[in-house]
Amino acid sequence: MNESDLIARYFAPLAGPEGLGLTDDAAVLTPPPGCDLVVTADAMVAGTHFFAEDPPDAIAAKALGVNLSDLAAKAAEPLGYLLSLALPPDWTEAFLAEFSRGLGEAGRAAGIGLLGGDTVATSGPLTLSITALGAVPEGKMIRRSGARPGDLLYVSGTIGDAALGLALRRAEILRGAPPPWAGAHAAELIDRYLRPRPRLALTPALRAGASAAMDVSDGLIGDIRAMMRASGAAAEVDLELIPFSAPARAALAADPSLLDVTLTGGDDYEIVCAIPPDSAEKFEVLASAAQVAVTRIGVVAARESFRERDGTARHFARDRFSHV
Amino acid sequence: MNESDLIARYFAPLAGPEGLGLTDDAAVLTPPPGCDLVVTADAMVAGTHFFAEDPPDAIAAKALGVNLSDLAAKAAEPLGYLLSLALPPDWTEAFLAEFSRGLGEAGRAAGIGLLGGDTVATSGPLTLSITALGAVPEGKMIRRSGARPGDLLYVSGTIGDAALGLALRRAEILRGAPPPWAGAHAAELIDRYLRPRPRLALTPALRAGASAAMDVSDGLIGDIRAMMRASGAAAEVDLELIPFSAPARAALAADPSLLDVTLTGGDDYEIVCAIPPDSAEKFEVLASAAQVAVTRIGVVAARESFRERDGTARHFARDRFSHV
The missing domain is CATH 3.30.1330.10 (PurM-like, N-terminal domain)
Structure with missing residues (x-):
């Protein structure tokens, strides 16, 4: 042929x-x-x-x-x-x-x-x-660079499923056995890794209110940092607000050390965006109408902080996946 | 990094x-x-x-x-x-x-x-x-499919230099020695292989008159056939009219069996096009103004023929380069 x-x-x-x-x-x-x-x-x-x-x-x-x-x-x-x-x-x-x-x-x-x-x-x-x-x-593309202090940070869907799915898939292929934390939801997590669901339905909501947006492909923490760098700002993120699916929560309960995998592993193909406070309601209403879950996870500020539930700062040694 | x-x-x-x-x-x-x-x-x-x-x-x-x-x-x-x-x-x-x-x-x-x-x-x-x-x-892209019987077939520049350059480069790299037909112009032919010169300057001439056009990338004979297939027509080509550079002519004189290489080897990145007869003068004038040589090599017809100087038909066992 x-x-x-x-x-x-x-x-x-x-x-x-x-x-x-x-x-x-x-x-x-x-x-x-x-x-x-x-x-x-x-x-x-x-x-x-x-x-x-x-x-x-x-x-x-x-x-x-x-x-x-x-x-x-x-x-x-x-x-x-x-x-x-x-x-x-x-x-x-x-x-x-x-x-x-x-x-x-x-x-x-x-x-x-x-x-x-x-x-x-x-x-x-x-x-x-x-x-x-x-x-x-014309003139309406939403850039990474438009976030301003005071804007609210939102993320669509759930984070970390694909990174956990990749870990499961790797174990399946390379070792022939699931890792100890693999539960009943392994197939669901692997599917999230194999088949991204691009958030095209979120377009009306983003157009109505986002000052900046980016897709989460290389790890949430690193991608937030990239958007903030482009905007000349910084993110204050409440880690406990980051949305996890039921399968991801089960995996994290079985092995809490997986938290870094979920937050920096990438392949989420969700949208992280900055929404000025007076547009937040409209953004949420339109996202809901499009049946896309969106979660406020923090705010754009002058200095970066990723805070745990108890208020302590968390540091990430490696914040995103690099393809080179 | x-x-x-x-x-x-x-x-x-x-x-x-x-x-x-x-x-x-x-x-x-x-x-x-x-x-x-x-x-x-x-x-x-x-x-x-x-x-x-x-x-x-x-x-x-x-x-x-x-x-x-x-x-x-x-x-x-x-x-x-x-x-x-x-x-x-x-x-x-x-x-x-x-x-x-x-x-x-x-x-x-x-x-x-x-x-x-x-x-x-x-x-x-x-x-x-x-x-x-x-x-x-709008609506003015020149397709492969617009050639009609009676249109004149033109080709820009010269054909076969890059295919000969590839043969020289391959000999240089894989065998460490030039083939017997390599002459004083070897570097020039290799340069034609290494550095295509896209014929963007031909745009005004093509817009003024071409009914169909295609770039010659996979071999002149096969590319002409592809354009004719798209147009539901066939080409009558006088092989002796096909333009060769001085270096290519020297190589062909040293080894006439290289003719197939020049006509089916590809990498020419010249333009082959069909020009209705009443647009031919304007096309030639505008090509000349753009300092791009164009040569009439045949005509669009109902039945294909590739004729030698003495009128005999030539057949090509392999008419173009396939990348798979």
């Missing part, structure tokens, strides 16, 4: 009209009038960002999902995406069939099609890069 | 204002009014698309150049680009310094900046994917 046949069989069916059936040099799309374009790219490598043994449809959905999560953090509506795929020597058609099925489903869930890309051979591990395009009303 | 430091040192200086210093989740750009967006992505892997020993600045310039060549073929003006870079275990800062210098120069030559991207680690070979964005007046 040559490159053209492979594209025609597995990827052309995912192309929207702008993708021209993936038979041209480029895609063409008319940007929505009065909008700015929001553009992001993320790469994933087997063995670094996922396990080669992960389900192919989940690998694809994750590669797209992490990019859609960036768009969601900017309150952008997705327009389309491009995929660069480097296939290792042992790729199979069965892999590509499942991979493209997962990619198509994830794209359809976000209402977008494949615009183009490239498929190449590599002697190394499976490597993917996706570029996603989105749109926001 | 962590991911943020690496981006700050080597890539943030290449970012245009839309890239927000590469410190946000995404770039934001206001599309030019009245324009469509043209988007393309190409990936390159060390050992497949280039040699790991190639100069780092040339690797970078080529990765961007092959994408700009796609935009040039669509008569699109470049707006910006994103880079996904997977670094192998032996990457060095010296490599990144040269790589980012070459990327910056290639971007500046096209008048564009870096919009964003991702840097990750791989256990495999150096892998790059670039997505390039461009703009064309």
Whole structure:
């Protein structure tokens, strides 16, 4: 099967009209009038960002999902995406069939099609890069840099599930046995790791009130710090307010040392944002209408503090995941 | 050096204002009014698309150049680009310094900046994917599919230099000795392989008259066939009209069997296009004004033929390079 046949069989069916059936040099799309374009790219490598043994449809959905999560953090509506795929020597058609099925489903869930890309051979591990395009009303992209002292800090969903899921998945694959803290919810946590749920539904709430936003991909603590650095401010976070799921709470109860994993492990693909106090009610109402849980975890201030329940400061030796 | 430091040192200086210093989740750009967006992505892997020993600045310039060549073929003006870079275990800062210098120069030559991207680690070979964005007046993108019988077929520049350059480079690296046909122009041919020159200057000429266009990346014969397939037509090509450079002519004189290499080897990054006869004069005048040589090599017809000087038909066993 040559490159053209492979594209025609597995990827052309995912192309929207702008993708021209993936038979041209480029895609063409008319940007929505009065909008700015929001553009992001993320790469994933087997063995670094996922396990080669992960389900192919989940690998694809994750590669797209992490990019859609960036768009969601900017309150952008997705327009389309491009995929660069480097296939290792042992790729199979069965892999590509499942991979493209997962990619198509994830794209359809976000209402977008494949615009183009490239498929190449590599002697190394499976490597993917996706570029996603989105749109926001002109001048309205929510940046990381707009947080101001006094703004409230919110986070969507729950934190740490995917990092715990990764630890469970790693134990399953590399050691063949679950860690001692794995409970009845292991499969749920692993699923959170495998299949990010980009928070595109939060867009109306963010547009109504956020002064700054960012997606939580590399660890909540480090990502909050990155947003605060961009804003020239600092975060005061009440650690006890950070939302955990029932599975994560059970794991933390079994092994309290996992707290650092949940707060710095990354792969959450939730949104952390700063909301000026007079917009907080509207933000909460719109988030609730979108059925996205949001939790106030602190406030933007002049000096950083991460406080425990008893008021003592907590320090993080390693605050986020670095991909290099 | 962590991911943020690496981006700050080597890539943030290449970012245009839309890239927000590469410190946000995404770039934001206001599309030019009245324009469509043209988007393309190409990936390159060390050992497949280039040699790991190639100069780092040339690797970078080529990765961007092959994408700009796609935009040039669509008569699109470049707006910006994103880079996904997977670094192998032996990457060095010296490599990144040269790589980012070459990327910056290639971007500046096209008048564009870096919009964003991702840097990750791989256990495999150096892998790059670039997505390039461009703009064309609304509805005016030149597709592969618009060629009609009677249109004249043109190609820009000269064909085969890069394929011969690749053969020379391969001999140099893998065998440590030049092939028997390598002449005084070997360095020139290798340079054509290492440093594509995207034909962005041809945009006014293409907009004035082309019914279809495509960049020649995978071999002239196969690329002409791809454009004709998209157009539901066929090409009649006079092989003796295909333009060769003096270095390529010298190589072909020394070893006539290299003709297939020049016509099917790829990496030319020239433009092949179809021009209705009544637009041909304007097309030629505007190409000449842009200082891009264009050569008429045949005509769009109902049945394919690639004819030698004496009128005999030539068949190509393998018509293009496939990357999978």
